[in-house]
Amino acid sequence: xxxxxxxxxxxxxxxxxxxxxxxxxxxxxxxxxxxxxxxxxxxxxxxxxxxxxxxxxxxxxxxxxxxxxxxxxxxxxxxxxxxxxxxxxxxxxxxxxxxxxxxxxxxxxxxxxxxxxxxxxxxxxxxxxxxxxxxxxxxxxxxxxxxxxxxxxxxxxxxxxxxxxxxxxxxxxxxxxxxxxxxxxxxxxxxxxxxxxxxxxxxxxxxxxxxxxxxxxxxxxxxxxxxxxxx
Numbered sequence: 716x717x718x719x720x721x722x723x724x725x726x727x728x729x730x731x732x733x734x735x736x737x738x739x740x741x742x743x744x745x746x747x748x749x750x751x752x753x754x755x756x757x758x759x760x761x762x763x764x765x766x767x768x769x770x771x772x773x774x775x776x777x778x779x780x781x782x783x784x785x786x787x788x789x790x791x792x793x794x795x796x797x798x799x800x801x802x803x804x805x806x807x808x809x810x811x812x813x814x815x816x817x818x819x820x821x822x823x824x825x826x827x828x829x830x831x832x833x834x835x836x837x838x839x840x841x842x843x844x845x846x847x848x849x850x851x852x853x854x855x856x857x858x859x860x861x862x863x864x865x866x867x868x869x870x871x872x873x874x875x876x877x878x879x880x881x882x883x884x885x886x887x888x889x890x891x892x893x894x895x896x897x898x899x900x901x902x903x904x905x906x907x908x909x910x911x912x913x914x915x916x917x918x919x920x921x922x923x924x925x926x927x928x929x930x931x932x933x934x935x936x937x938x939x940x941x942x943x944x945x946x
Contacts, residue, residue, distance in 0.1 A: 764805045803862040827884020843921025
């Protein structure tokens with residue numbers, strides 16, 4: 716592409732024609748120069764998450780992310796100063812998604828079990844759809860020490876919120892008595908592992924994976940015995 720777009724672009728018929736043949740810029744996240752800065756920034760994060768998830772952050776360059784969005788590399792530097800900053804923002808996006816999904820689950824459900832299953836269903840759906848089940852979420856080494864500290868603190872807070880919901884479920888009778896800490900370690904570990912094997916073009920959709928995981932949570936893997944009849 717012949718034209719950088721990070722600043723106030725001057726329209727040129729020739730470059731516009733060339734762009735049309737190469738595809739929509741920003742993966743259609745925005746439609747013109749007047750769109751909000753934040754929408755373009757989020758488009759970069761979403762594409763980077765998918766690319767890092769598919770190939771690993773060490774194997775993906777900013778040039779490749781720019782090409783996927785059909786923009787110039789200087790355009791990315793307008794939104795992110797470095798690849799490390801972009802990797803941090805991928806972690807931050809996953810945390811923001813988790814926070815919002817959990818908030819929605821708490822608001823929409825009245826029991827601990829209902830809230831946990833609503834969270835799992837929607838969180839898995841968002842991770843596999845919006846972010847492409849990014850394997851980058853397993854890699855803290857690519858971030859700066861300061862960024863690792865921030866993400867670790869956020870994850871601990873999130874973990875405590877989930878434990879509280881499990882404990883509420885035990886109290887309201889919707890969840891069997893259990894160690895809330897181990898329960899969260901178990902199902903969040905399972906959710907985190909999705910990025911290691913999930914493929915968007917595979918046999919299962921993200922929604923289908925979520926339903927299977929919820930069934931495992933509810934019933935385990937043992938066959939359900941029929942209730943004895945009374946003659």
